[in-house]
Amino acid sequence: MTTRSLQLSVSLLSTLALCLSACGDDSGASASGDAGSSADSSEASTDGASSVGSASDGAGTTEAPPAWVPAAGISITSVELNQGTGQDIARGGDWVEPAGRTSFVVQERDAVVRVHFTVPDDWSPREVEARLHLSYLDGRDETLTQALLVEASSEPASLDSTFTFTLRAEDGQAVPGAKFQVELYEPTGAGQGEPAVWRTPDDGPNWVGFEADPAQLKIMIVPIHYKGDGSDIVAEVTDEDLARIEDAFFETNPVQEVLLELHSPLVFAESLGGDIFSGLSPLLTAVAQLRAAERPADNVYYHALLDQGCQFTGCTEGGGLLGQAINIPGPSMGEANLRVASSMYYKPDGEITGLSLETMVHEHGHTQGLMHVFCPSGGSFGNDPSFPDPEGKIGAWGLGLRSRQLHEPGVEFDYMSYCRPAWLGPWTWNKTYERARSRRGPRT
Known part of the structure; x- marks a missing residue:
């Protein structure tokens, strides 16, 4: 077997082992939203908020920087952490304890932190600075800052309207034991009235919630040489x-890294038409036999890509299949040979279609133990009755870490449904995290 390897790693953020009740196994951010300056926690950066003036006699003098005070009027409503699906880690002035969390926070994976807020009706637009204080078990302390012209209350559908930070794995910010606290400041005299919820957690820094277990995803990509x-x-x-x-697998899986290996093409000479009943079963059998012969580690998934020059099997214009998994395996070592899936690989004009990428994620989900999710117009069979939303909606704000695209909870469907647009929510995130960390195997 000849192979090429591609290892693209991206890391991001979180800290406590979460107590979760639903963990059974079976659009673009601005540069200002991401990039904050870094300073020691005892003296946070003010992002250049000093002023330069001139004396009355015309001689240029540098005035002292303004004194910073807690911002008046503006009130923090929540601090959201998002690595793919969002959850609150603080509400108002209170830290959200593990029992109140909805998703696992993956260590060494970037995490976007959004500070949501409200302002009163008589608010006067002005610049407010958010300071995100971070402390770590190794004794490090740092403060990230962002200045934002606040004109109205923040909107969850806009990354630009919230104070938005990124905890970066490569900077050591996404590690177990990390603590956080957010404060809002403004120059003295900028606002009127008393501070509201200007700091959270109000009783001091508390855990972000990163898990201690590593999680990775290994997939052998098998291009098919189709001769049928x-x-x-x-x-x-x-x-x-x-x-x-x-990118597609990384954004939708709670892991530190996705390791793809490209197999040499597998020759397949049997005919594959548009029959949805026989489907891709003959191809899946061939790929399963290949996996058995090569005997990879238990945590390696095999995914075949079939190009027939069209999107659906047999070029049936929607009457065929987009993809298929050989089965829905459990987590045991004895089911390793069932970690096999196939997807139609359509590249009009030389570029993979979005539908092909979505199909890969969906079919791979089956090999991770996920059943279908019901949605009103989907028509899927074998739906998981334990899925929490009766319409198959994701239930929490989603975020693509690479694309910086937001996914609306009341609009988008779980990617294991047959409805679009599709993303994932806490339920699928938690199930795939449990599978990823249980199947992580030895690092190679």
Whole structure:
């Protein structure tokens, strides 16, 4: 077997082992929203908020920087942490304890922290500075700052309207034991009235909630050399294609890294038409036999990519299949050979379609133990009766860490449904995290 390897790692943020009740196994951020300056916690940066003036006699003099005081009127409503699906880690002035959390927080994975707030009706637009204080078990302390012209209350659908920070794994900010506290400041005299909820947690820094267990995803990508029906088509997977595939899997899986390996093409000469009943079963059998012969680690998934020059099997314009998994395996070592899936790989004009990428994520979900999710117009079979939302909605704000695209909870559906647009919420996030950390295996 000849192989090429692509290892694209991205890390992000979180700290306590979460007590979760639903963990059974079975759009763009601005630069100002992400980038904050770093300073020692005892003297946070003011992002250049000093002023320069001139004396009455015309001689230029540098005035002292303004004194900073707790911002008046503005009130923090929540601090949200989002690595793919959002959850509150503080509400008002209170820290959210583990029992109140909704999702696992993955160590060494970037995490976006959003500070949501309200302002009164008589608010006078002005600049407010948020300071995110961080402390770590190794004794480090740092403060990230962001200045924002606040004109109205924040909106969850806009990254630009909230104070938005990124805890970066590469900077050591996404580690177990990290604590946080957020404060809002403004120059003396800028606002009127008394401070409201200007600091949270109000009783001092508390845990972000990063898990101690590592989690990674290993997938062998198997391009198919299709010779059925007189065809002779090789699914061409370029480095750029691999990067897009890795992005799709990384954004929708609670892991530190996605490790993709590109297999040499597998020749398949049987005919694969548009029959949804026989589907891709013959191909899946061949790929399962390949996996068994190569005997990879138990935590390696095999995913076949089939190019027939169209989106659906047999080029049936919607009557065929987009993809198929061989089964829905459990977490045991004895079910490793069932970690096999296939997807139609359509590249009109040389670029993978979004539907092909979504199909890969969906079919891979089956190999992680996920059943279908019901949605009103989906028509899927084998739906999981324990899914919490009766319409298959994701239930929490989603965020693509690479794309910086927001996903609305009341609009988007779980990616294991047949409805679009699709993302994931806490329920699927937690189930796949449990599977990823239980199947992490030895690092190689």
